[in-house]
Structure formats: C-alpha cells, structure tokens
Amino acid sequence: MKNRFILLLLLLTTGVALSAKDYTSRDGGHLLRGFGYERYSLSLMAEYGYNRTWEHMGNVDIYAHMPVVKNVQIDARMQYQSANVFTGALVLRPTFDLPVGQLFAETELMYKAVLRNRMSDMCAALSVGWRFDYVSVQIGGFARVMDSWDRDWHSEDKYEAEPFNLLYGLEVFARPQTNNWNVSLALSNRDDWQMERMWQPLFMLNSRYDINEHWRIHLEVETKITGMFHLNATFYAACLRAGFSYRF
Amino acid sequence: MKTKDILICSLLGIACLACNPNYDMVGMFNGTSPEIAERFQDSRRYSDSAGVVHLQMPKDYRLFVCTDSHIDTTHMGLEKFIHAYKADTHPHMALHLGDLINAQAHFAHADSILRLDGVMANRKDTMFLTCGNHDIYFNQWQVWHQYYGSSSYWFDTRNGSTLLELFICIDTAEGTLGTAQLKWLRALLKEKKDAGYRRIIVFTHTHLFKQDNSQGHTSNLSLEETYELTHMLSEAGVELYLCGHDHSREVTAFGDVKYIVVDACADEEPDPYYMVMEMGETISYEFISLLPRP
Numbered sequence: 125m126k127n128r129f130i131l132l133l134l135l136l137t138t139g140v141a142l143s144a145k146d147y148t149s150r151d152g153g154h155l156l157r158g159f160g161y162e163r164y165s166l167s168l169m170a171e172y173g174y175n176r177t178w179e180h181m182g183n184v185d186i187y188a189h190m191p192v193v194k195n196v197q198i199d200a201r202m203q204y205q206s207a208n209v210f211t212g213a214l215v216l217r218p219t220f221d222l223p224v225g226q227l228f229a230e231t232e233l234m235y236k237a238v239l240r241n242r243m244s245d246m247c248a249a250l251s252v253g254w255r256f257d258y259v260s261v262q263i264g265g266f267a268r269v270m271d272s273w274d275r276d277w278h279s280e281d282k283y284e285a286e287p288f289n290l291l292y293g294l295e296v297f298a299r300p301q302t303n304n305w306n307v308s309l310a311l312s313n314r315d316d317w318q319m320e321r322m323w324q325p326l327f328m329l330n331s332r333y334d335i336n337e338h339w340r341i342h343l344e345v346e347t348k349i350t351g352m353f354h355l356n357a358t359f360y361a362a363c364l365r366a367g368f369s370y371r372f
Numbered sequence: 373m374k375t376k377d378i379l380i381c382s383l384l385g386i387a388c389l390a391c392n393p394n395y396d397m398v399g400m401f402n403g404t405s406p407e408i409a410e411r412f413q414d415s416r417r418y419s420d421s422a423g424v425v426h427l428q429m430p431k432d433y434r435l436f437v438c439t440d441s442h443i444d445t446t447h448m449g450l451e452k453f454i455h456a457y458k459a460d461t462h463p464h465m466a467l468h469l470g471d472l473i474n475a476q477a478h479f480a481h482a483d484s485i486l487r488l489d490g491v492m493a494n495r496k497d498t499m500f501l502t503c504g505n506h507d508i509y510f511n512q513w514q515v516w517h518q519y520y521g522s523s524s525y526w527f528d529t530r531n532g533s534t535l536l537e538l539f540i541c542i543d544t545a546e547g548t549l550g551t552a553q554l555k556w557l558r559a560l561l562k563e564k565k566d567a568g569y570r571r572i573i574v575f576t577h578t579h580l581f582k583q584d585n586s587q588g589h590t591s592n593l594s595l596e597e598t599y600e601l602t603h604m605l606s607e608a609g610v611e612l613y614l615c616g617h618d619h620s621r622e623v624t625a626f627g628d629v630k631y632i633v634v635d636a637c638a639d640e641e642p643d644p645y646y647m648v649m650e651m652g653e654t655i656s657y658e659f660i661s662l663l664p665r666p
Contacts (some may be wrong), residue, residue: 176551182458242602244625245595270581270598272606272627279664280625286582322580323591351547353589354505354617355399358546360594 165189169342169367176360178207178240185316185367191321193217195360203317212316224258230264234319242276247319251291257300262293262312266319289313295330304334317348323353340369394444394475396509405513408550411503411543414513415522415557420567425527427465427498429536431652433529434462437467438646439577439616440636442506443482447515449637449644450485456646457499465529469634470504470545471618472516479515487576500527502541504577504617524553526560528569529651537651538569544578545592546614554600561608571611571655579615579622579633586620605629612655621645621659637662 171183175342190198199215212236220227229252236245251264259265271283293312299305313320320326329345348361395533398404403426405411436457441450457466472482503523507516516523523543529536541547542557549557565574578591580598593601605613606627619636635645644662649655 154419160490172375175594175596176548177554177600205435207610207656238599239597243599243603245599256550268414270626272602274627276628279628280630282625284583284624284626289582316596320595321592322585323589324594325415340464348594350594351545351591352400352548353503353591355396356403356405356505356546357399357401358403360548361596 134357163191163371165344165369165371167367167369171363171364173364174361174362175348178205181241181347184330184367187316187351187369195221201316208238210237210239211235213316225254228253228255230262232266234317236318243270244273247272249291249314249319252327255301256304258297260293260295260297262291265289266291266314268319286321289319291319292322295328307331320348323347324350325352338371340371342367342369384543387395389531399509405508405545408546408548409552410516410545411508411545411551412511412550413523414558415524415543418517418521419525422521422556424525427529429465429529429531429554430463431531431534432463433554433651434460435649436460436464436466437469437614437634437649438466438637439441439634440471440638440641441468441482442471442505442636442638442640443478443485444474444638446639447481447497449630449641450482452662453637453646454485454636457614462474465498465615467539467575468501469498469575471506471638472501472504472555473617474506474509474638476512479512479519483492483519493614494548499589500539500541500575501631502544502576503545505545505547508545508657525557526564530646535567535569538564538567538572540572540574542576544593546575547578547593548597549593553581554597558604561610564633570653573612573614574605574610574616577615579618580613581622581624581626581632583622583624586618590618592617593617598613602627602629632657635659 126165129198130278136287167187169185171185173183183202183203188200192198195218197217197219199217200227201213203211211234213232218229231251234247238245247266247268249264249266251262253260253262259371266289268286269283270291275281291314293310293314295308295310295363302328307329310330311325313322313325315326315328328345332340334340342365344365346363346365347359349357350360378524386432395585396404436453438450438453443450457464473479501520503516524541526538526540540557540560542553547548578593582592582599605630613631614634616634616636618633619641621635622633624631634647635643637644637646645659646662647657647659649657
C-alpha cells in the first residue's frame with residue numbers, strides 16, 4: 125500500500141513537472157488563453173436587462189483581473205443597475221496547471237446593495253473547477269445573508285440566512301481556448317452579478333473576439349427561467365451584455 | 373461505459389420520467405398551462421364579476437390553514453383537516469395554500485373532499501384557495517379556474533362595520549408573480565395600507581426564502597422578486613405571509629413581516645400537519661399533526 129502511494133506521488137510529481145513544461149505559453153502563463161494568462165486586464169461592459177419585476181434597465185459593469193503572483197488571480201467586479209442596485213464582488217482564484225487542462229479553486233464574496241428595496245444581499249462561495257479547451261466545470265457551495273436596512277430591533281425581526289446552496293457551472297466552448305475567438309454555452313446558477321438558488325438555473329451564450337494582443341471584445345446573452353424544477357417553467361429575465369477588455 | 377451508452381441511458385431515464393403520470397416533463401421546459409399574465413387576467417375577470425367577499429366574523433375567530441394535499445388516489449390528510457375544521461365550534465374560516473391535487477384528473481375527487489356535506493358550495497363559503505404548481509400541471513389551469521375561479525383576489529373579515537383582517541391571495545404557481553400581478557398587488561397594498569384593517573395577511577403557494585433543502589428540488593421566487601416583494605410587504609405593514617410548496621415548516625421574520633411555510637398535509641408525507649391560528653387583537657398559532665394519535 126505504502127509503495128503504491130509513493131508510486132502515485134512520483135507519477136503526480138512527474139506529471140506536474142511535464143505539464144509546466146508543455147503548457148508554458150509565449151506570455152509566460154498557461155497555454156490555454158483566456159484563463160491561464162498572467163497579465164492584468166480591465167474590462168468595461170454595458171448591459172440592457174429586463175426582468176418581470178424591475179422591467180427594463182441599463183447596467184454598467186467594470187471588471188479587473190489581477191494575477192498577483194503566478195497561479196494566483198484576484199478578480200474585482202462592480203456593477204451599477206439603473207434599477208438602483210449596486211453589486212460588488214471579489215474573487216481569489218488559485219490555479220493548478222495539469223497535463224490536461226487546469227484546476228482552479230475560487231473563494232468569492234459578493235455584496236449587493238438593493239437600494240430600491242432598502243436591503244442588502246451578501247453571498248460567500250467556495251468552489252472548485254476544471255477547465256479544458258472545450259469544457260469548463262465548476263462545483264461548490266455558497267451561503268447567503270439578506271438583511272433589511274429598516275430592521276425593527278425591538279421585535280423578532282432578523283436577517284435571513286440561507287446557510288447552504290449548491291453552486292454549479294458547466295460551459296461548453298466551440299473553439300479551443302487558444303483561438304482568437306470563441307463562442308460558448310453555459311448553464312449555471314450564478315453569473316458575475318448574482319448567485320441564484322440552486323434550482324434557479326441561468327442560461328448563457330457568451331462570445332469573444334481578440335482584436336490584437338491588447339484588445340478583446342465580448343458579446344453575451346443570458347436568460348433566467350423560473351419554475352423549471354417544479355415543472356412549470358416560464359421566462360423571467362434576459363440580459364444582453366457587450367463590452368471590451370484591455371490587457372496590459 | 374462509452375459516451376453513447378451514457379447518452380442512451382440518460383434519454384431512457386428522461387423517457388421513463390415522462391411516462392410517469394405525475395411528472396409534467398414538458399412543463400420543465402415550458403409550462404403547459406397558460407402563463408401567469410393570462411391566468412392573472414382570467415382571475416381578475418372572475419373576481420370582478422363575482423365581487424369582493426366581506427365575511428362577517430366576531431372579533432376573535434379561528435383560521436384553519438392547510439396546504440399541499442396532493443390528492444391522487446387517497447385523501448386521508450385533507451379529509452381529516454376538513455373534518456377538524458367543520459367540527460370546530462368556534463367561528464372559523466379556512467385557507468388552502470395550493471397543490472390541492474398531485475398530477476392530473478383528480479380535481480373531482482379533491483373537490484368532493486373539500487365540499488363533504490355540500491355546505492361549501494361556492495366561493496362565498498369560508499374556505500379560500502390559491503393554486504400551486506401541481507394544480508396547473510398538464511394544462512389544468514382551466515379546470516382549476518372552473519372549480520375555484522380566481523387565484524388573485526382579496527377579501528376581508530369584518531365585525532359589523534369594523535374592519536378586521538384583509539386577506540390577499542396571489543398566484544405564484546410557476547415561481548413568479550409576473551409584471552401585471554405585481555403592479556396589482558402594489559396598488560392594492562397602497563390603497564389598503566391605511567384603510568384601518570387590524571392586520572393584512574398575504575397568502576400564496578410558493579415560498580420566498582430557502583433556508584434549507586428539505587423538499588429537494590422545489591424552486592422558489594427569483595432573487596429580484598424576493599427583494600421586491602419583501603420590501604413591498606414590509607412597507608405596507610403586512611403582518612403575515614403564508615405559503616406552502618416546501619412541505620416542511622419554516623417560521624421566520626424579515627422586515628417586520630412573519631413568513632410561515634406550512635407543512636404539507638399530503639398522505640405520503642411522513643409527518644403531515646395543518647395550522648390553526650387564533651385571530652384576535654393578537655394572534656397565536658399551532659401546528660396540528662394529522663397522524664393518528666396513539
């Protein structure tokens with residue numbers, strides 16, 4: 125048993141050493157462009173959104189991608205929705221290059237100030253994922269605390285905690301990550317601005333095009349359907365998002 | 373196992389589920405009943421023609437609440453609830469919070485249990501219902517609508533000319549209120565907020581919060597709707613939000629509104645309950661087990 129364990133350890137070590145050699149790209153990061161590259165980038169997106177509750181709205185999103193050290197990335201995101209909602213998120217993402225694809229772990233904090241409804245929604249998530257050229261999968265869990273800003277401290281009124289929700293994501297790409305354009309279909313219960321309950325999936329169609337070494341443009345469509353898992357599905361929300369990234 | 377085998381097994385699994393008469397698998401991708409906007413119109417048309425119910429009640433009365441009876445071939449839980457409700461000697465009224473039936477073709481059966489002795493012959497009787505997701509499976513909205521008329525309405529209880537409780541029923545059977553119903557609710561709450569009611573109670577089928585996964589894959593309202601609705605209810609001074617759907621009891625308070633998920637009373641539930649509320653200047657409630665007493 126002990127020998128098998130040592131053999132396994134040796135194989136893994138060799139595999140990691142080989143992967144580091146095989147998967148080093150021209151810019152010093154992982155060969156799979158789009159998630160391995162070790163350069164700072166800044167993105168700006170504009171959105172048109174509609175849902176049955178807040179109806180039409182325009183949103184502005186700002187993203188910062190910061191590979192602070194090799195294989196450790198920090199993402200910071202902010203969104204303003206004209207429905208009078210602000211969202212901020214911070215993600216810490218260590219990555220591990222493998223002979224096939226890349227493993228990653230995410231710790232994410234998301235805070236939503238729902239000014240129109242005088243309440244806040246705070247989510248903390250832990251997840252792991254595995255990205256390949258054509259597929260990316262992610263699974264984890266998150267906790268949520270909602271709090272009203274008008275809480276009555278003299279009654280039994282309290283914050284609302286949802287201690288565990290499953291977080292999942294599956295994205296399928298049309299082209300390998302090294303390509304200068306790509307289109308993907310994604311199914312998840314979270315996007316960059318919301319973590320929905322586990323039975324409330326979001327469907328996304330994402331695309332990107334790299335104009336040159338520095339500039340990338342994005343076009344994304346997303347929809348939310350309610351009642352799917354109690355077998356009465358109906359359209360609830362949709363969003364069209366377009367923008368660009370600048371890679372330093 | 374090859375990818376092809378996995379695919380074939382998955383398709384066979386879906387086909388088996390689709391053959392189960394209790395699962396409206398088409399509804400997973402597109403609800404088979406008319407969607408909320410149309411149901412809301414149907415409900416409003418009915419309510420406008422039927423008029424508003426004003427129940428004369430003493431200042432202290434009892435409210436019996438049950439939900440998720442999921443009637444198919446058996447009806448023990450619902451029948452026990454109806455017997456308890458009818459046998460009660462205090463002035464009382466009752467609510468059923470949806471999922472009266474389980475799948476298809478059981479409305480006649482369920483309705484015969486609700487009516488029992490023929491006393492509850494029309495909407496002006498003292499049991500009020502809303503529809504749940506199971507009630508509108510297999511395009512059955514029209515059947516529910518024919519039996520019970522409206523799933524978006526309000527009524528009140530009065531003592532002489534003194535206003536007691538305002539009850540508002542909303543339709544959340546497919547996990548959203550929809551735009552028109554939300555506007556109607558907002559306007560109604562604004563109009564009634566200062567009308568002088570002792571308290572305002574909103575009842576519906578679907579729960580807002582998801583504190584646990586006690587009932588597996590039940591969906592609740594979306595986040596945006598959760599924010600909006602909780603705020604709207606708090607602002608209007610609503611005291612209670614009663615719902616079912618989750619099958620498992622939850623009592624919480626948020627924004628000074630009490631949210632109660634009532635346990636299911638379905639026969640297949642291991643621990644079925646209904647709820648009795650004492651309505652007066654203050655309210656109290658207890659959950660009554662439907663299991664046979666030892």
